[in-house]
Amino acid sequence: MARWLPRSADLTRFCQKLNRVKTLEDDMMETSFNRCLSTIDLTLLGIGGMVGSGLYVLTGTVAKEIAGPAVIISFIIAGFASLLAALCYAEFGARVPKTGSAYMFTYVSVGEIWAFLIGWNVLLEYMIGGAAVARAWSGYLDSIFNHRIKNFTETHVGAWQVPFLARYPDFLAAAILLVATAFISFGAKVSSWLNHVFSAISMGVILFILIMGFVLAQPKNWSAQEGGFAPYGLSGIMAGTATCFYAFVGFDVIAASSEEARNPQRAVPRAIAFSLGLATGAYILVSVVLTLMVPWHTLDPDSALADAFYRRGYAWAGFLVAAGSICAMNTVLLSNLFSLPRIVYAMAEDGLFFQVFSRVHPRTQVPVVGIVVFGLLMALLALVFDLEALVQFLSIGTLLAYTFVAASIIVLRFQQQKVDVPAPAAGGRPSPEPPEGPTAGELKEYESFSDKLQLVDTDKSKAHREPGQLKAAFEPYLEFFSDFYPGEVVTVAVVTLMVSATCLCSILVFGNTHLHLPTWSYSLLLVLFSLGFLLSLLLIWAHEQQQGTQTFQIPLVPLSPALSIVLNIYLMLKLSYMTWLRFAIWLLLGLLVYFGYGIWHSKENLREPRPQRVSARYVVFPSGSLEERVQAVQPSSQPAAGLPDTDTEDCKR
Numbered sequence: 056m057a058r059w060l061p062r063s064a065d066l067t068r069f070c071q072k073l074n075r076v077k078t079l080e081d082d083m084m085e086t087s088f089n090r091c092l093s094t095i096d097l098t099l100l101g102i103g104g105m106v107g108s109g110l111y112v113l114t115g116t117v118a119k120e121i122a123g124p125a126v127i128i129s130f131i132i133a134g135f136a137s138l139l140a141a142l143c144y145a146e147f148g149a150r151v152p153k154t155g156s157a158y159m160f161t162y163v164s165v166g167e168i169w170a171f172l173i174g175w176n177v178l179l180e181y182m183i184g185g186a187a188v189a190r191a192w193s194g195y196l197d198s199i200f201n202h203r204i205k206n207f208t209e210t211h212v213g214a215w216q217v218p219f220l221a222r223y224p225d226f227l228a229a230a231i232l233l234v235a236t237a238f239i240s241f242g243a244k245v246s247s248w249l250n251h252v253f254s255a256i257s258m259g260v261i262l263f264i265l266i267m268g269f270v271l272a273q274p275k276n277w278s279a280q281e282g283g284f285a286p287y288g289l290s291g292i293m294a295g296t297a298t299c300f301y302a303f304v305g306f307d308v309i310a311a312s313s314e315e316a317r318n319p320q321r322a323v324p325r326a327i328a329f330s331l332g333l334a335t336g337a338y339i340l341v342s343v344v345l346t347l348m349v350p351w352h353t354l355d356p357d358s359a360l361a362d363a364f365y366r367r368g369y370a371w372a373g374f375l376v377a378a379g380s381i382c383a384m385n386t387v388l389l390s391n392l393f394s395l396p397r398i399v400y401a402m403a404e405d406g407l408f409f410q411v412f413s414r415v416h417p418r419t420q421v422p423v424v425g426i427v428v429f430g431l432l433m434a435l436l437a438l439v440f441d442l443e444a445l446v447q448f449l450s451i452g453t454l455l456a457y458t459f460v461a462a463s464i465i466v467l468r469f470q471q472q473k474v475d476v477p478a479p480a481a482g483g484r485p486s487p488e489p490p491e492g493p494t495a496g497e498l499k500e501y502e503s504f505s506d507k508l509q510l511v512d513t514d515k516s517k518a519h520r521e522p523g524q525l526k527a528a529f530e531p532y533l534e535f536f537s538d539f540y541p542g543e544v545v546t547v548a549v550v551t552l553m554v555s556a557t558c559l560c561s562i563l564v565f566g567n568t569h570l571h572l573p574t575w576s577y578s579l580l581l582v583l584f585s586l587g588f589l590l591s592l593l594l595i596w597a598h599e600q601q602q603g604t605q606t607f608q609i610p611l612v613p614l615s616p617a618l619s620i621v622l623n624i625y626l627m628l629k630l631s632y633m634t635w636l637r638f639a640i641w642l643l644l645g646l647l648v649y650f651g652y653g654i655w656h657s658k659e660n661l662r663e664p665r666p667q668r669v670s671a672r673y674v675v676f677p678s679g680s681l682e683e684r685v686q687a688v689q690p691s692s693q694p695a696a697g698l699p700d701t702d703t704e705d706c707k708r
Contacts (some may be wrong), residue, residue, distance in 0.1 A: 074166035075659045077159070077405065083152055088315045089243055089420040096247045097309045099254045100393070102331030103386025104305025106257060106337055111380040112191045113302055114342050115359020120188055122295030124277050124346040127339055129295035130302070134335035136626065137303035139619035140457035141331050142609040143464045145324035148310040148608035152319035155401030156311040157396070157456040162405070164463040164470070171457050171653055174402050175645035176638075177307075181395035182429060184304060186436035189228035191357075193437075195269055198358040199377045212548030221441050228437035232388065236430030237673040239392045242419035243315050246393050253386040260379025263372075264360060268344025271367050281350045297626040300450045302338055305387075306331050307456070311394040319671075324607040347373065377537035378548035392433070406660070407653035451630055451638050458623040461616035462549055468600045468612050469523045469545040502605040522601045529597040548594045553620060555587035560625040592617050 092100075115527050118126040147160040155162070158174030197204040208223045215222060239246050285292060306327045313319040345354070348363045355362040360380065364373035396412075398420040403413035405556055416423040520527065523541030530537055536544050558648075562580045566572045572580070595613045654660065 070242035072654060072660065073168040073523045074298060075657075076166060077162040077170070077659060078662060079151065079153075079163060086153075086314050087415045087420065088154070090317050091243055092247060092312060092316045092322070094318075094325050096251075097312060097316060097322055097326035098329045100247070100250055100312060100390055101305045101326055102307045102333055103250050103254045103257070103383075104308040104390035104394075105303055105330065105334035106187055106305075106675055107383045107387030110261070110302070110338060111195065111342055111360055111376075112357070113299060114338070114345055115354045115362075116356040117295045117298055118342065118346055118351045119354040119356055119361070121287065121298060122291045123282060123284065123286040123351050124342075125287070125292050126295055126299070126346070127342045128285075128292050129299045130335070130338045130342055132292070132296045133299040133303060134331070134338070136296075136457075136619065136622045137335075138331060139615055140461060141303075141327050141352070143457075143460045143616055143619065144306060144310045145327045145607055146464060146609045147460065147467075148313045148327070149320045150604070152313045152316065152323070152530070153401065154311055154314040154397040156307050156398060157460050158398055160310075160463050161459050165459065165461050167407070167654075167659060168649060169403070169459060169656060171649045172642065172645055173456055174398060174407070176452040176455055176641070177398055178395065178429075179641055180304065180456070181391045181398070182433050185232060185391035185395070185433040186228070186440060186629055188384050188391065188436040189232045189306070189433070190221070190225055190440075192231055192381055192388070193225050193228040194357040195361065195377050195380050198361055201375060205322045219441055224438050226438065230435040232392075232430060232434040232437055235388045236393050236426060236434075239389065239396075239430070240416075240419065240423050240426045241423055242422060243393075246389055247596065250386050250389050252401070253382045253389070256379060258381035260376060260383070261341065263379075264376060265340050265344060265371070265503040267364070267372055268341070268348055271369075272344060272347035274347065276347055276350050282352060286351075293626070294629050297450050297454070297629045299338075300453050300626065303331065303334065304453055305334065305390060307453075308390045308394045309399050312458060314397070320606045324675065349696065353570070354586065373568075389430050392426065392430060396422045397431050399425040399429065402653075404658075406656040406658045407649065409652065410656070451627055452636055454623045454627045458553075458620050458627075461619040461623070462553060464609060465595060465613045466542075466546055466617045468608075469595065469598055470601070471522050471540045520599045522599050524599050526597055526599055533597060545595050545598050548591045552588055552591035552595070552617060553624075555584050555591060555623050556617075556621045559584035559588060560621065560628050563625065564628040588617075588621070641693055 114126060117129060118124065122129050144156070144160075151159060151163055153159050155174070157177055158170050161173045162170035193204070204227060205223065208226070212224060238249060275281070287294075300510070309323060309326045309330065313323050316322045343361070345359060345363060349366055353366075358377065358380075361373040361377040364370075364376055399408060399412045402408035403410055403425075412422060412425045412428070414422065414424050521541050523543075523545055525533055525537045525544075559581065562570075562572070562577065562584065566577045566580070592613060600612065
């Protein structure tokens, strides 16, 4: 019976496979894509991704059904949380100018399985985003023709009464996605040019909405007679914030496009900052004028802005807004269809997804297979699913990606700079870069004579400390942490921080409602988990981090990423249980794909050397001469009969 149980060495090797990180090339600017996008192109791409259906649909949906006029506060909180996440994306996009966005950032810092799950969720995020925008596009166009398209479809095709599915098949939404897919397949330059045209029209319409909306504003619509400013209270504001995150997905498009930027080190951080600032301002101001023009409880969730102008007697303005919103939604469709195939390409290029999606067309220099396949999947989603169910599902994938990117920033900042060294033998672990000129009496330990492994004893008196090592000021008090490999304590502290944040947010969200905790236990648990979070944060801060990089760095690390983690987890827990159920099912499907295909075809798996049957350990003692004296130290096993002693051969050489 015991022989069927896996050995500890096999379990260790399996866990190492799950958590291996991606090896980056020396020249990260080399790519099979066309680097043709400027800072303006990326900024307009981000604005186009954010200012679309979120502005024309979510403002009305959240205001009427979730938060009331306090949707303004929801957008402010969502914008602040997105800013914290956007700064993390900006640092990664400048340091790792490769396509893949959150998937790539997690892969180079945390581990393979986590990167795959993030990439798997980002795929769903973009598919749902494109499908939801296409249905909103269809609804706005239908409103121009007085819902004749909807009535015709329900009469001649039929209507459904199935939960989470649309009442009728939306053929118009599927058609616009197929047309957008065709344009995206022509290349990055064509996509960028179309985005410029639609973005210019969209910004002109937004400016008109603000001017005309403030002229028609009526402060009484925020009065107590209409339900007040925050009719659903703080809970409604926070629930609205979680849904409003859908509006700020666009800056992720910029990070996903960094491999096609001319100068990603400068363009990506600037484009993210400019686009997020403009989009947040637009959402806040449009929410103000919308809830002041008409009472919030009378809004039409499908076409709130256009319907508001119609009801105030300005039919021509409503027609203009509807036409402008269609142009804005076109930019979101282009952004989603632009980014999704590139993330699929990054996963396929690393071997974690099916290899066919890594093919780049030699003429257009775009992953045309991914564009066509996922464009068809988006069209299918838009054809049959309900908009509200899609938007709720979208938020959780976005928040999870933000959380892991923030954690990846902390892990990466406290890691040593990686250098290209030969892969260690099985069972060994990579070592810090040795200092130049070893001092006398320094003892070095190797798994084999030809491998470069960690130093057994280091000179602790040297002034320069590597990233991930304990700061000198804390060493007398936390000396027991100084024996760990640089970065190990920080990694454990990050995991502890995320667990503490999850428990803390769970108590805040469910403590009084679902768990019905008494006051004393509620307060005690809040204090305990808050202390765990703060102690983990202080422990991370007590270690050295990377300094002096030439690319953009998020300020106040680890505080800024930690705040992003807490806020993202809190907003995830505010989503409905059905959203979590659908999310869990999607994760299970992703794990089936990973363990059935990805783990076996990963390029990092191919980089790993085959395990050797013989291993010996040697200690090199400096002798003060050009030659060093080598002694074997308790070989773990004798060479098998008939096999050469490879380590002895290495020593002889």
